[in-house]
Amino acid sequence: MKTNEYNESMKLFKRALKVIPTGVPSHLGPVNGCFIPIDAFPLFSGKAEGSYFWDVDGNKFIDYMCAYGPNILGYNDPDVENTAKEQMLLGNCVTLPSIKSIEMAELLVNTVEMADWAFFAKNGGDVTNFSLMIAKAKTGRTKTLLIKGGYHGIAPWTQKLGMPGVIYDDIKNNIYVDWNDYEQVERAIEKNKDEIACFLATPYHHPTFEDNQMPKDKYWQKIRKLCTDNGIILAIDDIRCGFRLDLKGSDHYFGFKADLLCLSKTLGNGWNLSAILGTDEMKLAASNVFYTGTYWLSSIPFAAGIATINKLKQINATELMKKLGEKLTNGLNKVAKDNGFNLKVTGHPSMWFMRIADDDTLNLHQEWIAECVKRGVFFTSHHNQFINCSLTEADIEVTLKVADEAFKVVRKNHS
Amino acid sequence: MKRMKKDQYTLAYINLNAVIKSIVHLYELDKEIKDLVGDRNIAIQFIVRKGPSALLKFENGKCTFLEGRHKNDVLLFFVSPIHFNNMINGKSNPIPLKGFIKLGFLTKEFNTITKKLEYYLRPTRDLLENENYAKINTILAFYTAFNALCQVANTDEVGKYTAKRLSDGNALATIGTSEKVYIEVKKHTLKTYIGEPEKVHARMEFVDYETASGMLNDTVDAYSCIGSKRLKLSGYIPLLEDLNALLYQTSMYLKEDT
Ligand SMILES: Cc1ncc(COP(=O)(O)O)c(C=O)c1O
Numbered sequence: 001m002k003t004n005e006y007n008e009s010m011k012l013f014k015r016a017l018k019v020i021p022t023g024v025p026s027h028l029g030p031v032n033g034c035f036i037p038i039d040a041f042p043l044f045s046g047k048a049e050g051s052y053f054w055d056v057d058g059n060k061f062i063d064y065m066c067a068y069g070p071n072i073l074g075y076n077d078p079d080v081e082n083t084a085k086e087q088m089l090l091g092n093c094v095t096l097p098s099i100k101s102i103e104m105a106e107l108l109v110n111t112v113e114m115a116d117w118a119f120f121a122k123n124g125g126d127v128t129n130f131s132l133m134i135a136k137a138k139t140g141r142t143k144t145l146l147i148k149g150g151y152h153g154i155a156p157w158t159q160k161l162g163m164p165g166v167i168y169d170d171i172k173n174n175i176y177v178d179w180n181d182y183e184q185v186e187r188a189i190e191k192n193k194d195e196i197a198c199f200l201a202t203p204y205h206h207p208t209f210e211d212n213q214m215p216k217d218k219y220w221q222k223i224r225k226l227c228t229d230n231g232i233i234l235a236i237d238d239i240r241c242g243f244r245l246d247l248k249g250s251d252h253y254f255g256f257k258a259d260l261l262c263l264s265k266t267l268g269n270g271w272n273l274s275a276i277l278g279t280d281e282m283k284l285a286a287s288n289v290f291y292t293g294t295y296w297l298s299s300i301p302f303a304a305g306i307a308t309i310n311k312l313k314q315i316n317a318t319e320l321m322k323k324l325g326e327k328l329t330n331g332l333n334k335v336a337k338d339n340g341f342n343l344k345v346t347g348h349p350s351m352w353f354m355r356i357a358d359d360d361t362l363n364l365h366q367e368w369i370a371e372c373v374k375r376g377v378f379f380t381s382h383h384n385q386f387i388n389c390s391l392t393e394a395d396i397e398v399t400l401k402v403a404d405e406a407f408k409v410v411r412k413n414h415s
Numbered sequence: 416m417k418r419m420k421k422d423q424y425t426l427a428y429i430n431l432n433a434v435i436k437s438i439v440h441l442y443e444l445d446k447e448i449k450d451l452v453g454d455r456n457i458a459i460q461f462i463v464r465k466g467p468s469a470l471l472k473f474e475n476g477k478c479t480f481l482e483g484r485h486k487n488d489v490l491l492f493f494v495s496p497i498h499f500n501n502m503i504n505g506k507s508n509p510i511p512l513k514g515f516i517k518l519g520f521l522t523k524e525f526n527t528i529t530k531k532l533e534y535y536l537r538p539t540r541d542l543l544e545n546e547n548y549a550k551i552n553t554i555l556a557f558y559t560a561f562n563a564l565c566q567v568a569n570t571d572e573v574g575k576y577t578a579k580r581l582s583d584g585n586a587l588a589t590i591g592t593s594e595k596v597y598i599e600v601k602k603h604t605l606k607t608y609i610g611e612p613e614k615v616h617a618r619m620e621f622v623d624y625e626t627a628s629g630m631l632n633d634t635v636d637a638y639s640c641i642g643s644k645r646l647k648l649s650g651y652i653p654l655l656e657d658l659n660a661l662l663y664q665t666s667m668y669l670k671e672d673t
Binding site for chain 1: 573574576577580614615616636637638639641642643644647648649650651652653656657660661663664
């Protein structure tokens with residue numbers, strides 16, 4: 001198989017470095033994105049369609065990062081894009097919101113089981129932050145229970161003390177507990193009686209670098225009861241899992257009911273939009289908090305969001321992605337085994353996490369991912385991957401062929 | 416209150432276990448220093464009350480550094496971390512408790528050594544133009560930075576907080592094939608060793624002295640180096656991110672001090 005070259009990407013990276021700190025910031029960049037080694041990875045996209053993107057050197061990739069989640073129907077989905085274009089002609093960011101904001105809220109309330117209302121913003125972090133403010137407004141308390149290793153955005157309170165720009169005061173109201181450890185939560189609540197406003201967690205544990213973990217049997221049911229008994233607001237950060245597990249909400253998927261639910265990544269198939277959904281009981285507190293942003297009620301993303309959700313329902317998206325994910329991950333497992341590697345797959349099939357489990361220095365895994373990317377299959381090393389609905393069986397076959405050759409190259413390099 | 420400010424206690428650890436410790440490398444790199452010490456054997460014990468202690472030893476043409484208290488010829492006592500930090504800044508003198516006979520060495524040779532150390536660790540643009548100077552500066556700064564980072568992780572309040580989230584493992588930093596230092600994280604305590612460990616969990620590789628120098632002296636940024644493959648990161652990246660956070664905290668100490 002031919003392997004990619006990235007001369008144009010590299011040229012652009014040098015140009016970007018002059019005018020943008022780090023060139024390509026954060027998770028899309030070579031450091032946080034773990035582009036190891038950097039010359040195995042493209043850095044700038046030229047265009048995208050369906051399950052693919054082409055980089056600026058013209059290399060084509062089957063994209064399993066899906067823009068870190070938003071691509072759920074396929075890039076440039078015609079139904080979504082045409083709706084967006086129609087709305088564009090009517091105006092986007094205007095002095096007054098459009099009817100689309102109501103329609104979108106109605107659609108979400110009718111789709112997501114726990115929701116009685118919806119409030120909109122742009123990024124996931126906008127709404128995780130809002131969930132804390134609502135909980136504090138509602139309870140008059142100060143502290144937040146969080147899961148160690150969970151990701152909720154970039155606001156100072158979500159970050160790690162010691163990192164540049166983060167000070168102790170930013171995180172002093174956080175209490176961290178281990179995932180799936182109910183007793184720890186119980187003890188933390190006991191120790192901080194009447195001080196905890198909110199328990200914020202993802203529906204299942206999907207950290208980077210570590211195997212993803214599903215909730216233990218009855219974990220969420222017990223946490224739900226504990227929160228109710230102690231007057232703590234249960235907020236679920238469904239930003240990554242949302243609509244990939246269940247259109248009715250990931251709390252519904254795991255058999256419990258959240259007080260607040262944060263969504264973003266899949267809402268508009270790439271159009272910028274986030275939402276916090278709540279129960280009636282949370283509505284007054286949500287109304288009382290001052291929270292807004294210039295672009296939050298722009299209408300194109302709502303129009304795109306409505307089209308996205310309707311299509312997801314119409315094609316039974318969650319079932320489709322689950323099946324594709326299972327087919328792909330089973331295939332990857334087999335290819336790994338055939339080459340003498342132990343590939344460990346965790347998480348939900350539509351957003352699986354994988355790692356070569358034979359080597360805790362991570363070298364083999366990073367090499368394998370790099371060899372896949374060089375051959376046109378875009379995976380990242382230590383973040384979960386994503387399935388989108390436009391992925392085909394043929395794409396899966398190509399992916400498995402690439403994975404197989406990549407395993408062989410790694411094997412050869414180490415024999 | 417966990418503040419990001421310089422505390423004298425941590426600074427004393429940095430000054431002894433990183434700055435004074437780098438004399439070991441200076442001794443190998445600067446012939447003048449080696450000649451100055453000559454064939455004298457002398458073991459200098461530093462004791463900082465309510466602070467660090469360590470032994471700096473010149474013996475049979477070798478210089479070694481050992482943390483803690485050991486058999487010695489000269490014992491230098493400092494009543495507090497501030498007292499020690501002031502000595503490093505040239506603002507106060509130690510109280511020699513033992514080894515008056517060898518005090519001559521302290522006032523002359525040792526003074527020259529610390530002056531030389533300062534010369535190499537506080538570069539100017541002009542000095543860095545000199546290739547030999549730049550190389551010595553880079554090597555000393557390289558080892559000093561990693562040693563200092565460990566002191567911050569083990570003693571500074573925010574540093575300890577950072578160390579608390581580190582899991583066990585080894586991070587290796589290299590310049591080309593000649594300089595190698597690794598940080599061992601074990602039960603949230605950090606320690607440096609020269610060389611390469613059996614198992615490396617994260618790697619930070621500078622291709623050459625020039626790259627390391629640029630990074631250590633803040634004249635190039637890491638991202639440009641990564642883009643041009645002069646700096647390679649691999650393995651367990653979160654460990655490098657946390658070490659980088661510690662380096663940032665360390666720079667707060669070293670910055671205010673200059
Ligand atoms: C679980 C989770 N929460 C919150 C966020 C933050 O979302 P955003 O980057 O849109 O602010 C993300 C983004 O990756 C996420 O995965």
